[in-house]
Amino acid sequence: MSTPLSRIRNFSIVAHIDHGKSTLADRLIQLTGTVAERDMKAQMLDAMDIERERGITIKANTVRIDYPAQDGHTYILNLIDTPGHVDFAYEVSRSMRAVEGSLLVVDATQGVEAQTLANVYTAIDADHEIVTVLNKIDLPAAEPERIAAQIEDVIGIDASDACLISAKTGIGIPDVLEAIVKRLPPPHSGDPDAPLKAMLVDSWYDPYLGVVVLVRIMDGTLKKGDNIRMMRTGGKYGVDKLGVFRPAMQDVKELGPGEIGFFTGSIKQVRDTKVGDTITHEKRPCETPLPGFKPSIPVVFCGLFPVDSAEFEDLRDAIEKLALNDASFSFEMETSAALGFGFRCGFLGLLHLEVIRDRIEREYNIDLITTAPSVIYHIFMKDGSVLELHNPADMPDMSKVDHLEEPRIKATILVPDDYLGDVLKLCQDRRGIQLDLTYVGNRAMVVYDLPLNEVVFDFHDRLKSVTKGYASFDYQMDSYREDNLVKMQILVNDEPVDALSTMVHRDRADMRGRAMCAKLKDLIPRQMFKIPIQAAIGGKVIARETLSALRKDVTAKCYGGDATRKKKLLEKQKAGKKKMRQFGKVEIPQEAFISALKMDE
The missing domain is CATH 3.30.70.240 (Alpha-Beta Plaits)
Structure with a gap:
């Protein structure tokens, strides 16, 4: 028997980075006894090490909470904790479509920030009912009245009945739970007997279960053992395991309208599960699919190369596994004369790039070189x-x-x-x-x-x-x-280093070129011959530094005697250096690439 719609509340928590979304989620889970006290830990919903370390949420996560309200009924609350960072706005927008309301968390000391605005507008676009929560009121610098007025001025939503809380100490959390039940709407519609219509909210790869698919049921009922079909990709699967997250997986027999849960069905690749797809029964499909999401478009590109070229296959493996979990990350193979084989990858922004790079280095033990980030x-x-x-x-x-x-x-x-x-x-x-x-x-x-x-x-x-x-x-x-953009190349010993090519504005090319050459001069080790380091636009050199040669003192054995003898030895050495320079290859160390690309002007 599925829960009546009037007892379900689906909501997400939106806020700027560090305003306390994950901490509030922790308190809601703790106060309702969803997780035993001994199992509680900070950032309960952040599963990745890198999320805990940086203290940020990267993947939107969900949890189902049972809440016995003051009116005597028990409500099911489905909470989705979303990221606050601009690079993961895509995660936020798709989580919003699966729920009907939002808790807007604002730090009572900092006030409204840029991401607060961006995320609230995403919620308003998705027709959400919004409950304002002012967090960190236990801090001496908190000014809840001023911040409430600021929310009304900047965003234009009524903040007179905002919940005043401290997510860290637990002050005011019961009021938030009551506000969720009283002020957020239940799911708008849903007929348990209609053909199944479910939205694919997210999917990720689990080494034991295959692909785990997070769904929000709109109409119909999903049971264990059902045969389902993805309407966009046309894939057909049997439901092997069905459950909900209390953050840990808990099996259920069926999911009804308005509920959020997961299923697995021996799906091999996350690519087979398009986010925003509509899932329906194979035998009794629904007529129209749900409007999907527009796919995320990468904006920043950079090359990822293994430091040790023997690790190329391991890198390919790692990148394919990460792409399984991250629909917004794209990649293709590329080769470079200086760096060998690698991948050209597309990201939603620089933080996204850093997170993927850190995950490859940490989870797969591969040392990477990243080339200069560029755009399309x-x-x-x-x-x-x-x-x-x-x-x-x-x-x-x-x-x-x-x-x-x-x-x-x-x-x-x-x-x-x-x-x-x-x-x-x-x-x-x-x-x-x-x-x-x-x-x-x-x-x-x-x-x-x-x-x-x-x-x-x-x-x-x-x-x-x-x-x-x-x-x-x-x-x-x-x-x-x-x-007026131009391509600036870096030449080391007259050889172009393609990994250091960048697009610059013509007016700033000279400055950028000089900075780059000066930096490389300190980073490239000296050789037995002198090395010119040049920045060039087309055939025109715009900046140059010369790395002087290491010299052996060939005249040490001459003491006294004729000056022409010393001259002869020096001429011979000079001819040797010239020949060396002609045939010499300059190995640029890995650190030089990484440091040269960090431009701090």
Whole structure:
């Protein structure tokens, strides 16, 4: 017998990074006794080591809580804890479609931040009922009244009846549970006897069970042993195991309308399960599929190469396994003269790139080199064709190119008044165009149009350092625009090093080239012959440093005597060095690649 719809509440928790989403989830789980006290630990829903270490949520996770409310009924609460970071906004948007309401958590000391806005708008787009929760009221710096007024000013939702809580100490958590039951709506509709219609919310690979699929049932009932079909991919499977998460897996006999649970059905690859797909019975399908999600589009590309080329097959294995769990990560093979075989991978942003890289190094024990992150440029050729450029090393001959377009983003930055000047200067330096500047209390909200390739390098780190960590930043892709971009190559001993090729704006190429050459001069070890390190655009060298040669003192054995004898020995040495330079190969150490790409101007 499935639970009546009026007793089900499906909701997600949205907030800016570090405002206490995962801690609030921990308290809700603890207070309702979903997990025994002895098994409780911090960040209960963050399963990956890297999530615990960085203190951030990367994958949206779900838990089912039974709550005996004050009105005497027991309610089933399905909670989805979502990431707060801009790179994982895709995880947030798809989690939102599976639930009807959201808890908006705002830090009562920090107030509304850039991601708070972005995530609330995602919730409003998904037609959510929103309950405001002000967290960290136990801190001396908390100002709940001011922050509630700020929420009303900036976001425009009523915060007069916000729940005041401290997720860390547990103050006010019972009020949140009552608010969920009273103020969030039950699932809108659902007929247990209709044909099965379920939404595929997420899927991941488990080494023992195969692919685990997280579903939200809209109509109909899913039972163990049913034969189901995915409407988009056409795959047919039998349901072997059916259950819910209390964070640990717990088997159930059936899932009815409005419920969120998981099933496994000896599915071999996560690629066979498209997020947003509609699942229905094979024999009695529903008529129309659910509207799916638009697929996530990678915005940042970089090459991943193994330090030891013998580990290439292991890297391929690791990348394929990670792609099983992460639908938004794409990859293809590539080769490089300097680095050998590797993969060109697409990511949703720099944090996503760092997380994938850390997971490969940690979970699969492979040392990696990552090339300079780059974005997709559109190249308009003189013959009228348009190419997409993912890797600056593949840039066609400039004489055949008419013009280039680069992706631009619309960035929203919230920053305290004192640091506004520094932020405006930083955006100006990165070729930004100011669109808007408004004030909320003593904080400025700046909207900038910025080129994405200036942001992917180290914009976030620079922003945090010029504002002492107080600024928050969120962006969305805007459009492509023409600009004066050129490919800058680095030549070491007259040989181009393709892993260090980057696209730069012509006005800043000289500065970037000089910085890169100076950096490499310190990083490349000296050889027996002198090495020129040059930055070039096409055939024109724009910067140069020379690494001097190591010399053996060939005149040491001559004491006194004729000067021509010393000269002869030195000439002979010089001729040898010249020949060496002609045939010599310069090995660039791995650290040099990694350090040279971290541009701190």
